Amino acid sequence: MTTIPNKEIPNKKIPNKSAEQVAYKINEFFETIQGEGSFTGQPSIFIRLQGCPVGCSWCDTKHTWDIELSEQVNAETMIVKTQETPQWANLTASQLLEWVKQEGYQAKHIVITGGEPCMVDLTPLCETFEQQGYSTQIETSGTFEIKATKQCWVTVSPKINMRGGYKILASAMQRANEIKHPIATEQHVDELKALLVQHHIVDTAIYIQPISQKKRATELAIASCIANNWRLSVQVHKYLGIE
Numbered sequence: 001m002t003t004i005p006n007k008e009i010p011n012k013k014i015p016n017k018s019a020e021q022v023a024y025k026i027n028e029f030f031e032t033i034q035g036e037g038s039f040t041g042q043p044s045i046f047i048r049l050q051g052c053p054v055g056c057s058w059c060d061t062k063h064t065w066d067i068e069l070s071e072q073v074n075a076e077t078m079i080v081k082t083q084e085t086p087q088w089a090n091l092t093a094s095q096l097l098e099w100v101k102q103e104g105y106q107a108k109h110i111v112i113t114g115g116e117p118c119m120v121d122l123t124p125l126c127e128t129f130e131q132q133g134y135s136t137q138i139e140t141s142g143t144f145e146i147k148a149t150k151q152c153w154v155t156v157s158p159k160i161n162m163r164g165g166y167k168i169l170a171s172a173m174q175r176a177n178e179i180k181h182p183i184a185t186e187q188h189v190d191e192l193k194a195l196l197v198q199h200h201i202v203d204t205a206i207y208i209q210p211i212s213q214k215k216r217a218t219e220l221a222i223a224s225c226i227a228n229n230w231r232l233s234v235q236v237h238k239y240l241g242i243e
C-alpha cells in the first residue's frame with residue numbers, strides 16, 4: 001500500500017494555476033445544513049478534502065487522515081459512496097462545479113473542510129464557485145498557511161498541542177473571520193485564552209463548542225461563554241441527526 005506522506009504536501013506552491021489545472025483530493029461532497037458557527041442554519045454544500053497530519057485524538061473524520069494511492073477512485077465512485085471511507089477522487093475546481101450542478105444542489109454556500117484543507121492552495125476552488133455566485137467558507141485547524149480568496153469566510157478551529165506537533169500560525173489567527181474552539185475541560189478553555197492573548201485577538205467572533213453532546217461538556221461550554229462573552233456553537237446537525 002502506498003501512502004503519500006502528508007508532510008510533503010503542505011505549502012506546496014502552485015503558482016497561478018487555474019480552475020482547470022489544480023486537482024483536489026476529494027473525500028466527499030454533499031448538501032446539508034451548516035450546523036456550526038456563524039453560518040449555523042445555512043444550506044451548504046460541504047466539500048471534504050482528503051489528508052490531515054494534525055492528529056487530534058477526538059477527531060471524528062479519521063478516515064480523511066491518510067492519502068493512500070490504493071484508495072483513489074473515480075468521481076462517480078466517490079459521489080455515490082454512503083459510508084465514511086478513506087476513498088478519494090482527484091477533481092479540479094471546474095469538475096467540482098460541474099458535479100455540484102449535475103447533482104442539482106440548491107445551496108449557494110460552499111464549505112471547504114477536511115481533513116485539513118489548507119494543505120493546498122484553495123484559491124482556484126474559491127474563485128470558481130464565487131464567480132458563479134456562491135459564497136465560500138473554509139474550516140481549518142490554523143496550522144497551515146491559508147491560501148484563499150479575500151472574501152472567503154475563514155473559520156479557524158485551533159488545534160493546540162496535538163499529536164502531529166503542528167503549531168497554530170499567527171497568519172491563520174489574524175486571517176480568521178471566526179474562531180471556533182471545541183472544549184471538554186477547563187484546560188481547553190485556558191489554552192484558548194492563552195492563544196487569544198498570544199495573537200492579540202480582540203474583535204474576532206469566538207465560538208465555543210462542546211466536544212460532545214454530553215451534559216458536562218455542554219455545561220462547561222455555556223459557563224465559559226457567559227463568563228467571557230463568547231458565543232455557543234452546539235453542532236446543530238448532530239441534534240438533527242443529519243450529516
Ligand code: SF4
Binds near residue numbers: 054055058
Ligand atoms: S485537524 Fe480536523 S481532520 Fe485533522 S485531526 Fe484534527 S479534527 Fe481531525
